[in-house]
Amino acid sequence: MPESGELPRILAIHAHPDDVEFQCFGTLALLRKTGCPVTIATMTPGDCGSAEYGPDEISRIRRDEASQAANLIGADYLCLEFRDLSIIIDNDSRRRVTEAVRQTRPDIVLTAPPMDYMSDHEMTSRLVRDACFNAPIPNYETSASDAAPPLPRIPHLYYVDAIEGTDYYGEPVHPEFIVDVSETFELKLEALACHDSQRAWLRKQHGLDEYIESAKRWSGRRGSKVGALYGEAFTQHKGHPYPSNNRLLDLLLEDWN
Numbered sequence: 353m354p355e356s357g358e359l360p361r362i363l364a365i366h367a368h369p370d371d372v373e374f375q376c377f378g379t380l381a382l383l384r385k386t387g388c389p390v391t392i393a394t395m396t397p398g399d400c401g402s403a404e405y406g407p408d409e410i411s412r413i414r415r416d417e418a419s420q421a422a423n424l425i426g427a428d429y430l431c432l433e434f435r436d437l438s439i440i441i442d443n444d445s446r447r448r449v450t451e452a453v454r455q456t457r458p459d460i461v462l463t464a465p466p467m468d469y470m471s472d473h474e475m476t477s478r479l480v481r482d483a484c485f486n487a488p489i490p491n492y493e494t495s496a497s498d499a500a501p502p503l504p505r506i507p508h509l510y511y512v513d514a515i516e517g518t519d520y521y522g523e524p525v526h527p528e529f530i531v532d533v534s535e536t537f538e539l540k541l542e543a544l545a546c547h548d549s550q551r552a553w554l555r556k557q558h559g560l561d562e563y564i565e566s567a568k569r570w571s572g573r574r575g576s577k578v579g580a581l582y583g584e585a586f587t588q589h590k591g592h593p594y595p596s597n598n599r600l601l602d603l604l605l606e607d608w609n
């Protein structure tokens with residue numbers, strides 16, 4: 353395995369604890385196997401994700417759950433401390449997300465898709481897209497007390513799948529490519545199982561009593577499109593001036609042995 357210093361740094365940033373685990377944890381586990389340093393970040397600590405605990409208590413519980421999941425693959429975990437249902441696009445939010453991108457110094461960023469089932473996901477997508485653009489601009493200041501230096505360049509940016517693979521009209525979205533995660537799928541299930549509180553909350557809120565089973569079904573459907581047992585879907589942001597070569601896929605297809 354090569355030295356981690358030679359390898360691209362990965363930042364997976366989504367709205368809430370467990371979104372990354374559902375949408376791209378199998379891929380992150382593959383990237384860790386190549387030696388890439390990985391940071392998992394959530395915009396919020398999931399403070400509205402309980403009918404049982406108040407916002408501070410459930411936030412504490414869910415930060416711990418997200419850290420445990422990240423630990424399974426030796427990834428770092430970071431919470432940007434926005435609040436559930438309150439992520440909006442404004443300049444303060446742009447500065448905060450840009451600062452997080454500069455602090456974690458990614459070469460590849462995975463984030464929420466532009467169209468998804470709820471606002472926090474869509475706002476996250478747009479803020480991360482903007483932050484990747486802004487992060488290398490030297491005169492763009494984040495106002496953080498210990499501000500990190502600008503990035504050398506715009507990172508490669510990828511959107512994960514929408515929840516259940518549909519847009520908000522309920523129409524299927526068509527991802528650009530699918531990563532075969534059969535090899536790391538057990539780890540993905542272990543990571544999801546770390547999110548005990550969310551599992552209970554989903555049962556109550558959405559009547560969904562099969563947190564793990566739904567992940568198996570969905571990953572199975574994505575995988576079947578490429579002849580794999582389990583898959584995770586991605587679309588790259590390739591518009592000017594973002595890098596458009598598929599560094600993520602190249603990295604996963606490279607033979608490290």
Ligand SMILES: [Zn+2]
Nearest residue numbers: 367368371473
């Ligand atoms: Zn979410």
